[in-house]
Amino acid sequence: VDYSSSVSTAEMVAGLARFISGARPHWHGCRPERAQRVYFANHTSHLDAVVLWSLLPPDLRACTRPVAARDYWLAGPIRRHLALRTFRAVLVDRVPRFEHHPLEELHGALDAGESLILFPEGSRLRMPGVAEFLPGLWHLRQRHPHVELIPVYLRFFDRVLPRGAHLPVPLLTDVVFGAPLPTVAGETREAFLARARDAVLRLGAA
Amino acid sequence: VIASQDRELWILLAWVTGILVTVSSVTFVLHRVLPEGPVREIADNLALRTKSFWLVFLLFAGALVSGEVLSILLFMGLSLLALREFLTIAPIEPSDHRAMIWTFFVITPLQYFLIGIHWYGFYSVMIPVWAFLFIPTLNAMVGDSHRFLERTATLQWGLMVCVYCVSFAPALLRLRIPGYEGENPKLLLYCVGVVQLSDFLQFLFGKWLGRHPMAPRISPKKSWEGCRGGRADDVGHQARSRREGLRRAAARPRRHAGPDRLGRLLGAGLLPPHALLLREGLVNDPEGADRPARLRGRLPAGSAGISRGTWTSDSTF
Numbered sequence: 001v002d003y004s005s006s007v008s009t010a011e012m013v014a015g016l017a018r019f020i021s022g023a024r025p026h027w028h029g030c031r032p033e034r035a036q037r038v039y040f041a042n043h044t045s046h047l048d049a050v051v052l053w054s055l056l057p058p059d060l061r062a063c064t065r066p067v068a069a070r071d072y073w074l075a076g077p078i079r080r081h082l083a084l085r086t087f088r089a090v091l092v093d094r095v096p097r098f099e100h101h102p103l104e105e106l107h108g109a110l111d112a113g114e115s116l117i118l119f120p121e122g123s124r125l126r127m128p129g130v131a132e133f134l135p136g137l138w139h140l141r142q143r144h145p146h147v148e149l150i151p152v153y154l155r156f157f158d159r160v161l162p163r164g165a166h167l168p169v170p171l172l173t174d175v176v177f178g179a180p181l182p183t184v185a186g187e188t189r190e191a192f193l194a195r196a197r198d199a200v201l202r203l204g205a206a
Numbered sequence: 207v208i209a210s211q212d213r214e215l216w217i218l219l220a221w222v223t224g225i226l227v228t229v230s231s232v233t234f235v236l237h238r239v240l241p242e243g244p245v246r247e248i249a250d251n252l253a254l255r256t257k258s259f260w261l262v263f264l265l266f267a268g269a270l271v272s273g274e275v276l277s278i279l280l281f282m283g284l285s286l287l288a289l290r291e292f293l294t295i296a297p298i299e300p301s302d303h304r305a306m307i308w309t310f311f312v313i314t315p316l317q318y319f320l321i322g323i324h325w326y327g328f329y330s331v332m333i334p335v336w337a338f339l340f341i342p343t344l345n346a347m348v349g350d351s352h353r354f355l356e357r358t359a360t361l362q363w364g365l366m367v368c369v370y371c372v373s374f375a376p377a378l379l380r381l382r383i384p385g386y387e388g389e390n391p392k393l394l395l396y397c398v399g400v401v402q403l404s405d406f407l408q409f410l411f412g413k414w415l416g417r418h419p420m421a422p423r424i425s426p427k428k429s430w431e432g433c434r435g436g437r438a439d440d441v442g443h444q445a446r447s448r449r450e451g452l453r454r455a456a457a458r459p460r461r462h463a464g465p466d467r468l469g470r471l472l473g474a475g476l477l478p479p480h481a482l483l484l485r486e487g488l489v490n491d492p493e494g495a496d497r498p499a500r501l502r503g504r505l506p507a508g509s510a511g512i513s514r515g516t517w518t519s520d521s522t523f
Contacts, residue, residue: 022294156294167311
């Protein structure tokens with residue numbers, strides 16, 4: 001796969017995503033800095049990954065890759081082009097295959113020094129609220145303890161493009177970036193995942 | 207792009223430019239000269255407001271001198287931005303999605319299209335009658351009865367305030383007034399100018415003399431003094447334009463007798479628009495207590511947000 005995405009296309013797509021979603025970034029707990037990070041957020045619509053990506057400054061955007069579902073993003077030529085060339089998405093299988101663990105791709109990207117955008121709830125919910133997190137985030141933290149985990153809360157995205165809808169309504173949305181998740185020694189997997197989810201929820205309540 | 211032939215329009219535009227240049231320079235100097243403190247804060251706030259006036263003025267002036275189509279498109283853009291702000295803070299459910307799609311992509315453009323082809327008989331009822339019937343039908347067909355009336359009313363009145371009322375501003379450009387052909391852009395400029403100036407004076411008077419809050423639980427900064435200050439300016443304007451309207455009506459040949467639309471239109475300012483101006487400031491105050499904290503500070507500095515501006519221009523009618 002050729003990853004040499006044209007910068008101007010990326011800028012255009014990012015600008016369009018910002019315009020349609022009316023999204024404003026709120027950097028509450030961290031700054032947009034050149035640190036290796038995993039941004040993890042609540043998942044509400046197909047727009048999530050693209051909008052979060054588009055709110056990063058261009059130099060950070062160039063080394064930050066959204067993690068997205070392979071079957072959705074490879075479904076058509078436009079999506080395919082966007083996912084592979086523009087966002088440089090890390091595509092994962094929603095249904096795990098035996099020969100290849102989906103997390104391997106994520107580990108590979110982090111090993112290469114890139115940042116990720118991750119939605120640890122897995123697939124989107126029918127109900128409002130934030131679901132329990134899948135354990136992927138825990139494995140990433142174990143293997144890459146130096147990478148900052150940044151909780152992000154996406155507000156109003158479910159109104160712009162609710163589940164099942166195809167045409168977005170141009171309302172305004174908010175994206176809140178929180179402080180990096182601190183390391184707690186000897187924490188169990190469940191406690192860690194609950195704490196990460198709590199960090200996202202607290203951003204939403206603020 | 208055809209520049210307007212109306213000499214008075216150019217003179218007016220030159221005047222406004224002059225005033226803005228003066229205010230901008232004064233606030234710039236004040237910022238440099240004054241020590242930090244409450245007085246300088248007022249000067250800085252004034253500078254921010256002037257900046258947003260510049261933007262408004264440049265947009266309007268550009269649209270006005272280049273013709274009707276651009277003006278209509280400009281107001282349609284304003285309507286869409288206002289609607290976007292309005293619906294973002296309104297209680298909307300995912301099941302309103304289809305109705306919102308119609309609101310944004312069909313009803314609003316249709317209203318401005320009707321203004322553009324000057325179909326008065328339709329554009330005056332399309333939203334208050336047809337859209338008002340259509341939206342509840344659509345919501346019923348989507349099948350969500352939860353808070354049905356509230357959701358429907360929110361969309362209906364969003365359309366009314368952000369689209370219907372605003373669309374009558376560019377309709378001024380096509381109003382046929384005997385003896386006044388080709389000079390209509392001045393009416394629109396007048397309307398916007400009065401509203402902006404009044405907002406400006408309301409702020410100044412409120413800062414200097416504001417003692418008695420009008421509705422402190424809704425907007426702590428709105429005061430009776432500021433309201434009177436803003437009104438004083440308008441009454442002056444309106445008295446003058448009323449005289450002008452009557453003078454023109456008197457000068458008109460008798461065969462044009464009939465309702466004196468110009469006098470009525472310009473004199474319409476003598477109706478109490480300030481009850482409405484106040485309503486606007488209270489309802490759509492970005493710093494107001496009714497705004498959820500998350501929405502404060504997301505509007506451009508110095509301007510009160512699109513929806514507030516459109517409320518203000520509605521109030522002139």
